[in-house]
Amino acid sequence: MSESARDLARKLLSGSGNGVKPPVPATRGAGAAAAPPPSAARAGHTRPARGPGRQFADHPEVASTVAKQAAIAAISAQSGLANPLFLPRNSPNDTVIRALDSELVNFSAYNYLGLSSHPRVVRAAKDALDQYGASASASRIVSGEIPLYGEIEQRLAGIYGVGDAMVTTSGYLTNAGVIGFLLREGDVAFCDSLIHGSVVSGTQWAGCRRINFRHNDPESLRSVLRMSRSGFDRAMVVLEGHYSMDGTVGRVAELAAIAREFDCAVMVDEAHSFGVFGARGHGIREHYDMAGTDVDIWMGTLSKALGSVGGFIAADADLIAAMKASAPGVAMLTGAPAPSAIGAALAGLDVLEAEPERVSRLWDNARLFDTALRDRDLDLGESHGTPIVPVIVPGEIRAGFVSGTLLRRGVYAGAISAPAVPVGKERLRFFITSEHTGAQLVSAADLLAETIELAGNLPTSAVPA
Numbered sequence: 001m002s003e004s005a006r007d008l009a010r011k012l013l014s015g016s017g018n019g020v021k022p023p024v025p026a027t028r029g030a031g032a033a034a035a036p037p038p039s040a041a042r043a044g045h046t047r048p049a050r051g052p053g054r055q056f057a058d059h060p061e062v063a064s065t066v067a068k069q070a071a072i073a074a075i076s077a078q079s080g081l082a083n084p085l086f087l088p089r090n091s092p093n094d095t096v097i098r099a100l101d102s103e104l105v106n107f108s109a110y111n112y113l114g115l116s117s118h119p120r121v122v123r124a125a126k127d128a129l130d131q132y133g134a135s136a137s138a139s140r141i142v143s144g145e146i147p148l149y150g151e152i153e154q155r156l157a158g159i160y161g162v163g164d165a166m167v168t169t170s171g172y173l174t175n176a177g178v179i180g181f182l183l184r185e186g187d188v189a190f191c192d193s194l195i196h197g198s199v200v201s202g203t204q205w206a207g208c209r210r211i212n213f214r215h216n217d218p219e220s221l222r223s224v225l226r227m228s229r230s231g232f233d234r235a236m237v238v239l240e241g242h243y244s245m246d247g248t249v250g251r252v253a254e255l256a257a258i259a260r261e262f263d264c265a266v267m268v269d270e271a272h273s274f275g276v277f278g279a280r281g282h283g284i285r286e287h288y289d290m291a292g293t294d295v296d297i298w299m300g301t302l303s304k305a306l307g308s309v310g311g312f313i314a315a316d317a318d319l320i321a322a323m324k325a326s327a328p329g330v331a332m333l334t335g336a337p338a339p340s341a342i343g344a345a346l347a348g349l350d351v352l353e354a355e356p357e358r359v360s361r362l363w364d365n366a367r368l369f370d371t372a373l374r375d376r377d378l379d380l381g382e383s384h385g386t387p388i389v390p391v392i393v394p395g396e397i398r399a400g401f402v403s404g405t406l407l408r409r410g411v412y413a414g415a416i417s418a419p420a421v422p423v424g425k426e427r428l429r430f431f432i433t434s435e436h437t438g439a440q441l442v443s444a445a446d447l448l449a450e451t452i453e454l455a456g457n458l459p460t461s462a463v464p465a
């Protein structure tokens with residue numbers, strides 16, 4: 001280990017010797033709280049008095065999250081590493097961002113095709129803003145339609161080869177709301193074990209049973225269905241096209257066919273596969289050359305490859321009509337998507353159509369990065385050259401150290417720890433885009449390999465909450 005590395009490790013480790021819990025910044029799953037004031041650092045150890053406005057001060061989730069965030073902030077400050085959580089940024093979320101008073105090469109954004117700041121996308125958002133205002137100001141059923149909704153929905157239905165589509169304000173709420181609307185007590189969702197939390201929320205909302213099968217494993221799905229299908233009324237198998245923590249490619253065609261054998265509906269989350277898979281970026285259906293009707297509900301987001309924000313589903317026309325009128329959280333009891341978000345997403349679709357080479361560039365970059373990391377003997381989990389690249393760095397402290405150190409060296413990639421991933425499988429997650437350059441990818445691989453080696457002297461434990 002070099003002298004500077006030893007210094008760094010010593011600085012980092014010295015936190016445990018002076019009463020501050022050891023490091024460091026690792027992005028927890030969705031829902032991590034903002035950095036609290038320093039006094040909250042002790043919330044997990046003392047029991048703060050409840051009182052007006054403080055009823056949740058000793059709530060286990062609140063207290064441990066607040067304590068952990070404070071510990072991370074304190075250790076980051078003490079060790080001289082930047083805290084990558086809630087990093088203040090002064091630029092679009094492109095391959096190079098402006099943060100910490102410098103330029104950083106960015107791997108933390110699922111802006112796969114570089115569309116979020118594409119001039120056509122930004123122009124379309126501004127045009128929609130000028131024409132229709134900043135907000136939809138109500139739900140569509142009570143306050144009417146603007147042509148942008150119908151236009152994007154027709155295009156999405158056409159892309160998926162199904163009867164109709166609907167756009168929503170949020171991908172998360174789309175999963176939660178659709179499952180919450182369609183399933184109920186007595187029904188069941190058979191979910192891939194790595195399914196996104198929004199699907200889990202949907203099953204809780206629905207009050208149905210959720211039964212997991214082994215990740216991406218057709219035999220596991222078959223045996224779970226054989227054992228359990230007959231005990232329920234309606235059943236839905238829920239899959240993803242491209243798994244967000246592991247970069248694995250969903251075996252959607254095989255799994256959907258098995259689901260059909262057992263009279264189950266199929267829902268596929270295309271959050272990270274639309275705009276990414278298929279020669280035209282039309283998603284996992286194009287990748288496997290499936291018929292649109294092989295799946296009952298295609299769900300996606302406008303927030304990732306399309307460079308905007310919001311969710312969508314594409315499905316049978318009656319199903320969409322019912323959800324547009326009645327599904328809470330996606331249509332009813334919630335506002336319609338902002339016109340600018342839909343204008344931007346439509347322009348994103350236009351760019352995708354006009355420049356499919358963005359998709360092939362994305363995959364060239366993903367393969368290049370995969371090769372560079374494997375050449376440096378890094379552990380990429382189950383991924384194989386996909387644009388989501390998990391680099392396994394066991395231990396929350398180590399993963400956080402690697403992320404914080406990379407940040408200081410000009411590379412931004414978030415660390416992920418439990419509960420978003422299993423303990424011992426902590427990782428840095430890199431999102432590759434079509435806009436990264438070869439030089440950026442190779443240089444990041446070098447820095448990453450070097451930093452992971454440095455982290456070898458750190459404990460593999462978690463940041464205590």
Ligand SMILES: Cc1ncc(COP(=O)(O)O)c(C=O)c1O
Pocket residue numbers: 170171172173175196198240244269271272301302303309310311
């Ligand atoms: C697989 C998956 N589904 C759904 C969502 C939610 O999408 P949104 O960010 O549009 O709410 C995400 C978010 O990252 C995701 O990874």
